[in-house]
Amino acid sequence: MQPLPAINPSRRILLGPGPSMVHPRVLQAMATPLLGHLDPEFLAIMDDIQKALRWLFHTQNTLTIPISGTGSSAMEAAIVNLVEPGDAVIVGINGIFGTRLASMVERCGGQAIRLEVPWGQPLNPEHIGHHLKATTPIKAVAIVHAETSTGVHQPLEHIGQLCQQHEVLYIVDTVTSLGGMEVNVDAWHIDVCYSATQKCISCPPGVAPITFSDRAVHSIRQRQSPCTSWYLDCSLISDYWSESKRTYHHTAPISMAYALRESLRLIQEEGLEARIARHQRNSHALLAGLNTLGFELFPLASFTLTTLLCVRLPPFLDDLHARKVLLKEFHIEVGGGLGPLARKVWRIGLMGESSREEYILTLLSALEQILTRDYGQTPTGISMKAAMDIWNQPHSSLSTFPPSNN
Ligand SMILES: Cc1ncc(COP(=O)(O)O)c(C=O)c1O
CATH class of the missing domain: 3.90.1150.10 (Aspartate Aminotransferase, domain 1)
Incomplete structure (x- = not known):
């Protein structure tokens, strides 16, 4: 077989729903030499990334990491770790990505209670509050902060207060907002918040930031059944990210970690x-x-x-x-x-x-x-x-x- 020709991608101005443009410094970081995924120098890079992600998410959560995969992998990590068969989850739906969340809940054997509003409109917190009162027991509420399919911004704070009052976990998709709009995980009582690198963080797609509150981690520890995904099981992944353990789980995407670190550095500089x-x-x-x-x-x-x-x-x-x-x-x-x-x-x-x-x-x-x-x-x-x-x-x-x- 003839070798494939070299690629020569056109220089595009990326103004679609993602990926977005990437700063040359990020591309340069990706082209630097690989380290082993347990090399002390790489472990220091992991620590830097965790610190910077906590800053970006506005959280003190220990379990704050990039998942190896795109935004959907972080979405799946949120659901597959928290939802067990029979769990009821209220899912706000006003576009494609709420629908995807509901489908993931059902694939885990959970019951998705779909609160749908017409595309183009935000969810009404009173409506969610009503369902939290009327239907018990609810394990979590899952919503999308920035619905990429409709351009709708969902205000988060009020729903977070309701979740807290009702002792229900609060899962929020910030794929199209983190790094470009205010996201305040701790102040808004969010228990699991995830994003993706290829949007407002302006890094290539391939890793996906996620953060779990202590309440969410406790819920993972209390599971009756093992997480149905081995790859996304955060109780295993957290042992690799834990400074005191560093137990091998899967080989970290080294170059993507370099890229993410550099993108976060650019955000900090701005x-x-x-x-x-x-x-x-x-x-x-x-x-x-x-x-x-x-x-x-x-x-x-x-x-x-x-x-x-x-x-x-x-x-x-x-x-x-x-x-x-x-x-x-x-x-x-x-x-x-x-x-x-x-x-x-x-x-x-x-x-x-x-x-x-x-x-x-x-x-x-x-x-x-x-x-x-x-x-x-x-x-x-x-x-x-x-x-x-x-x-x-x-x-x-x-x-x-x-x-x-x-
Ligand atoms: C709001 C939202 N959630 C989840 C995803 C899924 O992310 P990915 O395509 O990186 O898997 C996207 C992708 O555009 C998105 O916009």
């Missing part, structure tokens, strides 16, 4: 508050630009994510054609709609390194060119001007985006 403000400012600017071209926000403005905008297409725009031109001619990736939203919306990710003014201006300019050439419109820079107007506002007035949902 500062979390500044980073969150950058995501707010840039999503506001992009939305202002898109509005001038006929795109409308899909969720209510007060519940939009600032890491990913889900926007309805103007009626004249052909989804597949426009996305094809963006990719082929302008090297820009944006995401299409999923399920019932297919061909109706775009999901434009502005996560981590992708949330940059230059990419937003490039996207708006490309769209204006497509509208001019293929749809006979004459936008002549209005969208870029609208975005610039947002960036030129004093920082103090920008906290109004998204508008308060209180």
